[in-house]
Amino acid sequence: MASASCDGRYVTVGPEMMKARTERWKPIAVFLCLILLALSLTTLKTRVVPHISLVESLALSVVLPVQHLMVRVARQVRGVWYGYLNLVQVRQENVRLQQQVEALQGQLAHYHEAYFQQQRLRELLGFRALEFPRALVAEVVGLDSSAWAEVVTINKGSRAGLRKDVPVATHHGLVGRTIEIAPNYASVLLITDRRSAVDALIQRNRARGIVVGKSRRLCELRYVDLHVDIQVGDTIVASGLGEVYPKGLLIGTVAAVHRQPQGLFHEIEVQPAVDLAKLEEVLVLGP
Amino acid sequence: MFGVLYAGAVLLALLLETSPLLFTVGSGARLDLILLIVVYISLFWGGERAFVLGFVAGLCQDALSSEVLGLQALSKSVVAFMVQALCRNVQVQSLIAQVLFTGMAVMVDTAVRYLVLLVFQLQTLAVGMVLSTVSRQMLGSLLLAPVLYRALQTLVQKGHIRQEKGQRHGTL
Numbered sequence: 305m306a307s308a309s310c311d312g313r314y315v316t317v318g319p320e321m322m323k324a325r326t327e328r329w330k331p332i333a334v335f336l337c338l339i340l341l342a343l344s345l346t347t348l349k350t351r352v353v354p355h356i357s358l359v360e361s362l363a364l365s366v367v368l369p370v371q372h373l374m375v376r377v378a379r380q381v382r383g384v385w386y387g388y389l390n391l392v393q394v395r396q397e398n399v400r401l402q403q404q405v406e407a408l409q410g411q412l413a414h415y416h417e418a419y420f421q422q423q424r425l426r427e428l429l430g431f432r433a434l435e436f437p438r439a440l441v442a443e444v445v446g447l448d449s450s451a452w453a454e455v456v457t458i459n460k461g462s463r464a465g466l467r468k469d470v471p472v473a474t475h476h477g478l479v480g481r482t483i484e485i486a487p488n489y490a491s492v493l494l495i496t497d498r499r500s501a502v503d504a505l506i507q508r509n510r511a512r513g514i515v516v517g518k519s520r521r522l523c524e525l526r527y528v529d530l531h532v533d534i535q536v537g538d539t540i541v542a543s544g545l546g547e548v549y550p551k552g553l554l555i556g557t558v559a560a561v562h563r564q565p566q567g568l569f570h571e572i573e574v575q576p577a578v579d580l581a582k583l584e585e586v587l588v589l590g591p
Numbered sequence: 592m593f594g595v596l597y598a599g600a601v602l603l604a605l606l607l608e609t610s611p612l613l614f615t616v617g618s619g620a621r622l623d624l625i626l627l628i629v630v631y632i633s634l635f636w637g638g639e640r641a642f643v644l645g646f647v648a649g650l651c652q653d654a655l656s657s658e659v660l661g662l663q664a665l666s667k668s669v670v671a672f673m674v675q676a677l678c679r680n681v682q683v684q685s686l687i688a689q690v691l692f693t694g695m696a697v698m699v700d701t702a703v704r705y706l707v708l709l710v711f712q713l714q715t716l717a718v719g720m721v722l723s724t725v726s727r728q729m730l731g732s733l734l735l736a737p738v739l740y741r742a743l744q745t746l747v748q749k750g751h752i753r754q755e756k757g758q759r760h761g762t763l
Binding site: 330344345374484491519 | 602605606608609610611612614615621623625638639642643646649650651652653654655656657658659660662663664665668669672707711714715716717720721724728
């Protein structure tokens, strides 16, 4: 076999030399092929396939049943521990709780009265009550494998009637929305994830803005005019625009307001109403 | 036999990484166990197999993530390639070498993912948040890596898994 050398002369290249060259370039060729494949997958997922892929579905069906089992066992062990073994100071706790129950019963009667009054007023004014008759209770069984994503996996999927972009909440407030649906599981994008955006209102003065995830269990309220009066502790609720999150659903409270001398908008930090680090059960609203 | 060990290690790593019992959402202190497995394979086994297995492990991680498919596969392949290329003339049994390569792997993995998100114009974390996350992840990885590598190497020796010709005979 012959090939041209740098000075124009032809030299003979034997099969051993060819083999050595192939061996030398093989790792780089394999590496480049893998890079191309990974980039193709990324492009495909970004541009073409919004739904769950075969690879994802396969991984979910292998890992999540085991994960689900582990979570259940751990919760049962914890239940046994708190129910039977950890009985230190239970007597004192019991006396204290009985006193607390008596105080709370008085308050409960007062709240019942206020609740019935509010229901009557709501019907009178023709407002639609914030009720979710088709809400499903789901259990958090997994986290996203990326440390940058604030996404949890719940144990209800398309078989339970779930679909994409359904709001998820707890009795404390908004948690997020479903983004990927497998037959038995679904991924929920939390409101603190960097990819989440919720159209919102400040309850006190009805000023509008967009609650965007900031990661680390914090959100940011953007696009609120500098002239709007905002105070720490103001309640933020969903505006209902965008037709994903129901109007009036509690998002959180204003944790800090940074006033910018230059610029058009306030910089507002929002503390979510739900403690997202301790999510165990969630409510999927109207699947 | 090596395939069984690899599949078992990846599955266990995925289970631990995505477990709500061990980690919490948004804490910024999540360990990338798959990355440690990829570094182990690159350090102690080498060859093209290292980056193919790195790619596969990354793809499995992608499948359980809401990020774009292929992002972790890409970053893990690059990490495997770099570690494998740089550790040729290094005594991988040395604890310092293991710690240095693990630290480098955490940084390369983060940089590749960040770069891809920027290139594809996808939403990324703020730089400060990335640095804070990577510093926590690095600290945890550096502490865990030598223990994990020793455990995996012991399993390899107990399972009588032979390293093929041309691969490093990594013993601790």
